[in-house]
Amino acid sequence: MEALTDAQQELYDWLVDYIREHQHSPSIRQMMRAMGLKSPAPIQSRLDHLRKKGYIDWSEGQARTIRILQSTQGVPIYGTIAAGYVNAVFTDNVDRLDMAGVPIKAGDYALQVTGDSMVGAMIQDGDIVIMRPVKDPQSIREGTIVAARVEDGTTLKYFHRNDNQIRLIPANPAYPVQEFPATQVDVQGRLVAVWRGYFD
Numbered sequence: 001m002e003a004l005t006d007a008q009q010e011l012y013d014w015l016v017d018y019i020r021e022h023q024h025s026p027s028i029r030q031m032m033r034a035m036g037l038k039s040p041a042p043i044q045s046r047l048d049h050l051r052k053k054g055y056i057d058w059s060e061g062q063a064r065t066i067r068i069l070q071s072t073q074g075v076p077i078y079g080t081i082a083a084g085y086v087n088a089v090f091t092d093n094v095d096r097l098d099m100a101g102v103p104i105k106a107g108d109y110a111l112q113v114t115g116d117s118m119v120g121a122m123i124q125d126g127d128i129v130i131m132r133p134v135k136d137p138q139s140i141r142e143g144t145i146v147a148a149r150v151e152d153g154t155t156l157k158y159f160h161r162n163d164n165q166i167r168l169i170p171a172n173p174a175y176p177v178q179e180f181p182a183t184q185v186d187v188q189g190r191l192v193a194v195w196r197g198y199f200d
Helices: 006-022 028-035 040-052
Strands: 075-082 095-097 109-114 128-132 145-150 153-162 165-169 178-181 186-195
Touching: 006 028, 006 040, 028 040, 075 153, 145 165, 153 186
Parallel strands: 075 109
Antiparallel strands: 075 095, 109 128, 128 186, 145 153, 145 186, 153 165, 165 178
């Protein structure tokens, strides 16, 4: 599915939340107010792009008929991630996780946890973690749980920055803290939810 611009993403996220809460779509005026716009033209343009990209649809000539298409498809499960030492990750899609009622966003994805290095954070072997892509690594807060790719693979750990060094810290004292130059760490997502028992 084609990526959204920041303006399109902002409107899409607001629409998802509004429709989930009210069980119907908003008016153009409500969208204008929410986006801080004084003209309907930018709203219509964003709606047209969201429709062309397959995120929403509506019935022509009828008010308040916008439907969210993306969220009905679930969150893609992209493979496994190590909660231990690093391992390979991001295999082909193996399934889609139905996240009805959970405030997911376009671009969110799921990984199955292998290992026990994050048990202190209530993340166990076999759990599904919902991750959100990180646009700006500099914006990551200290202590955020991230999926971080390093030379040997990808791991799930607490993120800490110390000048030009990144420390990936487990939530289990049986595992060591991993430290890398910032240039060798690619943060691929931050944790937004944990799902247990999906494969039971």
